[in-house]
Amino acid sequence: MRGFLFALVRAARSRSRAELQTVQRRRPSDLAQRFSHSAAAPERPSFGIAFDIDGVILRGRSPIGGAPRAIRRLYSEDGTLKIPFLFLTNGGGVPEHRRALELSQLLGVNISPTQVVHGHSPYRELVDRFENDLIVAVGKGEPAVVMSEYGFRKVLSIDEYASYFKDIDPLAPFKTWKVEQETNNYMSAKVHPSYDVYSERVKGVFVVSDPVDWGRDLQVLCDILSTGGLPGSGKGDQPPLYFAADDLEYQAAFPSERLGMGAFRIALESIFNQINDHPLKYTSYGKPNPFVFKNAATILEKLVMSMYPNSQTSKEVKDCQFSTIYMVGDNPEVDINGASKAGHPWSSVLTRTGVFRGNDNDPQFPADTVVDTVEDAINYILEKECIR
Numbered sequence: 001m002r003g004f005l006f007a008l009v010r011a012a013r014s015r016s017r018a019e020l021q022t023v024q025r026r027r028p029s030d031l032a033q034r035f036s037h038s039a040a041a042p043e044r045p046s047f048g049i050a051f052d053i054d055g056v057i058l059r060g061r062s063p064i065g066g067a068p069r070a071i072r073r074l075y076s077e078d079g080t081l082k083i084p085f086l087f088l089t090n091g092g093g094v095p096e097h098r099r100a101l102e103l104s105q106l107l108g109v110n111i112s113p114t115q116v117v118h119g120h121s122p123y124r125e126l127v128d129r130f131e132n133d134l135i136v137a138v139g140k141g142e143p144a145v146v147m148s149e150y151g152f153r154k155v156l157s158i159d160e161y162a163s164y165f166k167d168i169d170p171l172a173p174f175k176t177w178k179v180e181q182e183t184n185n186y187m188s189a190k191v192h193p194s195y196d197v198y199s200e201r202v203k204g205v206f207v208v209s210d211p212v213d214w215g216r217d218l219q220v221l222c223d224i225l226s227t228g229g230l231p232g233s234g235k236g237d238q239p240p241l242y243f244a245a246d247d248l249e250y251q252a253a254f255p256s257e258r259l260g261m262g263a264f265r266i267a268l269e270s271i272f273n274q275i276n277d278h279p280l281k282y283t284s285y286g287k288p289n290p291f292v293f294k295n296a297a298t299i300l301e302k303l304v305m306s307m308y309p310n311s312q313t314s315k316e317v318k319d320c321q322f323s324t325i326y327m328v329g330d331n332p333e334v335d336i337n338g339a340s341k342a343g344h345p346w347s348s349v350l351t352r353t354g355v356f357r358g359n360d361n362d363p364q365f366p367a368d369t370v371v372d373t374v375e376d377a378i379n380y381i382l383e384k385e386c387i388r
């Protein structure tokens with residue numbers, strides 16, 4: 001089947017070459033100027049690319065699939081961005097500017113913070129609603145720092161919040177492992193004593209990244225969500241609950257998939273529904289939510305405008321002007337399904353370096369193209385778009 005697939009890819013490439021020859025015969029100067037900064041009237045690129053990170057670009061913290069070499073092809077020799085692209089990941093837990101720096105170091109190119117879209121990036125849009133409310137941020141990394149940088153003013157990480165309530169986690173004395181405390185613990189009560197967690201109700205819970213201490217977090221979240229935002233105070237209305245993503249599994253450094261935020265959501269929902277007489281209400285962001293793809297298209301449009309400030313393009317982003325945006329991902333249910341649901345101009349490219357390892361295409365969520373690695377994906381896209 002793999003041979004059959006390669007034959008299909010070869011056929012598509014031949015088609016692209018044939019199409020290119022036809023177009024070149026018609027409009028040679030137009031194509032020559034299409035992606036050149038130095039041309040007299042540079043035209044904006046007609047395509048963009050969104051890359052998933054885990055299982056496509058990195059496994060754990062190690063680049064995979066020829067990612068550094070391949071990503072460098074999207075830059076000019078002087079290091080400036082040539083092809084508009086961004087990273088569209090359901091992961092996160094650190095501010096976007098810090099992830100951009102980490103990716104720049106790992107891949108050897110200059111990645112700007114605007115090119116990093118985390119699962120939790122859309123939380124920015126909720127600042128007005130919760131700006132002065134006490135909220136709890138859950139997950140690995142620095143979830144409270146992420147939310148504070150978005151503009152939320154009264155944020156506590158679940159670690160900090162739980163630490164105020166003696167005996168809230170009855171298993172804590174049995175947790176003998178050493179927990180490294182955040183050195184940048186600037187949201188502590190000492191610095192922000194202006195609110196009292198024993199009387200002020202939590203108005204929103206944001207799962208920013210994969211929870212670390214599932215047992216404690218399930219307990220504390222059930223407390224917050226069942227009591228109207230004040231553990232130990234009796235039943236109350238559930239405060240809003242948000243998840244940055246809903247991935248059941250994802251590819252990390254271990255050979256087989258790991259349980260993701262979606263698995264935690266299932267656990268929390270199942271337990272909450274058993275101990276309450278009404279179902280848990282929540283909102284999930286992240287791929288495959290079509291909103292995420294629409295948001296990514298808008299960000300790519302803005303990126304193109306910054307790359308081509310003197311182009312004819314309107315200064316305002318009204319509609320998506322790309323003829324194609326490629327989603328390169330390893331997870332059929334998340335990346336491919338999301339691109340498919342988003343529709344035009346999204347086109348999906350599935351790699352075999354992560355969750356998907358099949359010889360052929362995924363039967364449930366088939367991609368438009370299947371390749372081995374991200375390097376193959378970039379080669380395919382650049383050839384299809386007639387970029388050398």
Ligand SMILES: [Mg+2]
Nearest residue numbers: 052054055330
């Ligand atoms: Mg992935």
